[in-house]
Amino acid sequence: MKIAVTSENLDFFQCFSSEKKLKIIELLIDKPMNIGEIANELDVSSTIITRHINALESAGLITCQLSPGKRGLQKVCSISTNEVILDFTSKNTLPSNSITFELPIGHYSNYKVEPTCGLASVENYIGMVDDPRYFSNPDKTKASLLWFQSGYVEYELPSYLFDKTDQIQSINISLELCSEFPGHKDEFPSDIHFYINDELLGFWTSPGNFGNKKGTYTPDWFSCGTEYGLLKTLIVDNTGSYIDGVKLSDVKLSQLKLNNKNNQRLRLSSPKETSHPGGVTIFGKGYGNYDQDIKVTINYK
Incomplete structure (x- = not known):
């Protein structure tokens, strides 16, 4: 922030x-x-x-x-x-207008995952747990929770939101997530990588897979161990890429090849080739401590 x-x-x-x-x-x-x-x-x-x-x-x-x-x-x-950055260099960092929308957890457009993995709605599991084939189940759109040990899921940001690409000041993406461990393990680091249009923005190391207490919104029937994540805010602007105000990289908006002809692609990845290959769990509405899906805000000048 x-x-x-x-x-x-x-x-x-x-x-x-x-x-x-x-x-x-x-x-x-x-x-x-x-x-x-x-x-x-x-x-x-x-x-x-x-x-x-x-x-x-x-x-x-x-x-x-x-x-x-x-x-x-x-x-x-x-x-x-989790952190506030004080900006002494700008008289007004607030955009004059913005568009906010939420991407449901199950509305991914592409994936490649390996067990442990699975999907759940607020009522029940979707398909078989630990079988990646069920990530293609048509009921995936009902998912409010997903998890995988390695691989990625990719979401599409609608092209019509980028008609004024030259006026975009920042893209803010807020979501609740943590590592993935069978059951849960509060100390289990995982390097979670973020991409927009195949451009690596950087990675955040989740400290663990949390199940030491009940998630505020996690249904009582869900008993896999994982209960909640941490709310993280990813920001890309004209100075670089940040998570909760901490700089991830020098990747700027101009490097993302944004356009209004195609949907823009947001990818969350847990590669095997990293220091902490600990998987990803993504929480949506009805799970975790924050009753939201993947919230995307596009700020304009």
């Missing part, structure tokens, strides 16, 4: 001048929590916590989702970024 150091972002910086807001951030770093849980932990009324939560959400520091609770819907809050 990159923030311009300007008065226009005063609301963002004010979040760090409040002890209560900082304590809320500290709590949410450990795990997602609802309003009542935060209020109990800090011994403050839910009304006051709600006010702080609204400010943090407006600043982009947390995300909130409505989830079924014991007494109706509850607001579950999660940290939205």
Whole structure:
């Protein structure tokens, strides 16, 4: 996450001048929590916590989702970024307009995977687990969770989104993911590589395959061990490629060969030939700690 150091972002910086807001951030770093849980932990009324939560959400520091609770819907809050980069060089890093859409986990257009692997909807498994042939099952479009030990899945970004290619300021891709291990293993690093149009943007090393506690949205019936991932934000702009504000490479928008004639291709890969060949698990709506699919935002000048 990159923030311009300007008065226009005063609301963002004010979040760090409040002890209560900082304590809320500290709590949410450990795990997602609802309003009542935060209020109990800090011994403050839910009304006051709600006010702080609204400010943090407006600043982009947390995300909130409505989830079924014991007494109706509850607001579950999660940290939205692991790192913030302060930009002193630009007076305005915010684009004047943008387009955001979500790619369902099962809507991949191409794949090559090896076991362990599988697909699951929010209701059940799709096909046979550990049989790559079922990645061609027509029901794959219902998948909200997929995993593979090595190989890749590739998604298509619709060509009509790139009619103003010369005006694109950045492409932001947000998704929840982790390593892949049979059952789960919280310390199991994996180098997950990111490509757009066959251009390697870089890789992020996932620390493990997490199952030490139940994922906020993971269905109760799902008992393979993996419960949640980490929310990562991949950004490509005119200065390079970043993940959560940390530079991955010098690959810029101009090197991606973007055009409006063909769909653009996003690939997530776990190659065997890497320092940590630990596979990939991708979480969509109905799984993990963030109720979203692969969220893509194209920012324009």
